[in-house]
Amino acid sequence: MIEQLRDYFDEMVVYKDLKKSNFFSILSLPSFMRDWLLKKFEDDNGEFDTTELLQFVRKYLPRQDDWTAIKNRVIIEGERVKFLAKIVVDIDIKTREVSFAMPDFGLPFKDTIIEERVWDNCKADLLCGGETWGMVELAYRNPEGYDIGFTEKTAKGAKKGKIKLVSFKAFCPYTIDLEYYKDAMGKFRVSERIDILLGAVDYNANGYHGDEEKKLTMLTRLLPFVEKRLNLIELAPKGTGKSYLFGQVSRYTWLVTGGNISRAKMFYDLNKSTAGLVAGNDFITFDEVQKMSFGDKTESEALGGMLQTYLENGSFRVGTYESTAYAGLVLCGNIPKEVMDADGYSNMFEGLPAIFKSSALIDRFHGFIKGWKIPRMNDDLKVSGWALNSEYFCSIMHELREDMSYRAIVDELIEVPDAADTRDTEAVKRITTAYLKLLFPNVRKANDISANEFNRYCLRPARLMRDTIKTQLGILDPEYKGKDMPVFNIKEV
Structure with missing residues (x-):
């Protein structure tokens, strides 16, 4: 099957060896970024130069604490700086100015500008929806009057200094041909397709020892990746890989781990006039939902009411702002062994926060994943061989939603x-x-x-x-x- 996979998918197949090497886990890279790098540096035998790859990572994948140094190079030293990042764009209705934000570095729209010439060159990639990964090149637009001595008087009404986008190259190195994917997958038996899907999300099909039920339960986690507004609940023991699959495989999803969830964060922030998580993601996962906070009783009840409407038809209203979104919601929680119920006849929702004990809200969740049927992660379940590129596969799943x-x-x-x-x-x-x-x-x-x-x-x-x-x-x-x-x-x- 492997040779057939390489024949049909060619450039979309990479050699993954997570069982043998912890090189990428040390770098803390998501799967889609790791596979993009593998494709860039691997030879035909799946080998790559570790030093060369590491040099690229250090140069083009800055950490959050590198941001001050980047600003120094761009603003003070006057350099142009290139690196991989995700950005989101906005168009000001009053001024027609196009700006961008880089959420991973805390760079807001108000401090940036995309000039008309650059916008004409890269808008096709940047308008594809939500946050977009790519190679950004940043420079600085000096404030007006800078060259003649910037004073209070000259500053009044003058243009402020801003970080500007000089160029942008889309992260995805290939064109997604959905019809080709459909035809190519049709060449495999369903049992082979199951194994291909597991490899695409970093799992070794052989590690399940032929247990199709366990394989399919694992793949059930991929359902919200391909279907709009699919709402699921999964309860599972610790160590079964919930956080990894829901948070690291696709760049189109968002994993919320702990902390407080408010209406502003989930739907729309009136103070900042910014859209919430439902607007820019395929689905949102509340990980270890038992540990999350939803505000006081009044705030929790208000959020519960909004969720109830949103999970039903995708619409929401915050103040005077009304909109529709297509993100699903997945609740993930750990469940003690003694509470697991193969038939589902005991109360398995006892440990959920109060907001999710409303029958009207739970009724809006479409299905339940019995996570205890998924084996605890072990080395035998880690992919080791040729498999579909996770970056390519997550893009395919994203397209299938439409x-x-x-x-x-x-x-x-x-x-x-x-x-x-x-x-x-x-x-x-x-x-x-x-x-x-x-x-x-x-x-x-x-x-x-x-x-x-x-x-x-x-x-x-x-x-x-x-x-x-x-x-x-x-x-x-x-x-x-x-x-x-x-x-x-x-x-x-």
Whole structure:
């Protein structure tokens, strides 16, 4: 299969050896950045010069505490400085000025400028949505009057000094051809596709010793990567890799680890006029949600009300600001061994914060991941061999979110019984669609997949994920007790 993978995907395959080497873990680089570097420096045998790669990292991947030195070079020394960073752009309605921010270094919009000529050259890359990774080149625009002696008098009304973007080269080194990916994945059996997906996110398929259920439970974590506004809850023992997969694989996601979450941070900050996390990410993960703070009772209840509306239809309102977003929400928590319940009939949500003990809010979560079915991380589960480039794969998953054809196929195949609960139906269909995108991306029409495979890999696991939410709702609220899941059948096409 490996040779076939290299033949079909060529430039999108890299040699990953996380079992043998801790070189990249020492650098603390996310997977997509690591694989970009591997592709840049590896030869055809997967070998690379460690010294050469390390020199590149030191030169072009500055740390946060290097920012003052960079500002000195740009502002005081008058140098142009190039490095890899993620930036986000903004256009001022009143002045028509284009500015940018670099959140990792705390550089705000008000201190920057993108001049018209530069904007014309790089706007196609910078307008692709949210934060964009790339090679930035920074310089300094001196304040007006600087060359003649900048005084209080000359400064009044004059242009202020700003850091300017001189050039920008998009991080992604290749064009994402989604149709090619679909066709190429269709050349593999579903069991092989499962193994390919595991390798793409840094896991060694052989480490599961042929246990398909464990493999599929692990891959369930990828569902919100490919489907818009898919909301999931995962409870798992410590050490199963939740933080890594949700926070390090894709540049389109955001992992919140501890601290306080407010309406301003999540949705919109009226004081700063800046969008919250839901606006610029494919999904947001609350990691170790039991340890997070959501403000006092009043603040928590207000945030819970906003989340309830947002998880239902993607809309939100803060003050007079109204908008719609497409980010999903994933709650991740650790669960003690004695609380794990294979059938889901005990109260597994007891340890969640009060904000997530509302049945109305929990009902908006589409499915539950039984993380205790995922083995604790060990060396045998670390990828060691040729695999899809994580940077390429995360871009593919991001593009799949926009493809509505899979939902049309799901709507055609699933027969919904009369009087089925609307939320149950939508949850099952949404999860089923995500499974179809992930495991059967080559499917273009309903009869491209057998009823047996559709049920086994898409519909049945989706129903089971929703069924656990349904059972927990009955424990939280007597109103939901005894309400069974609808029985969905597959139509003949």
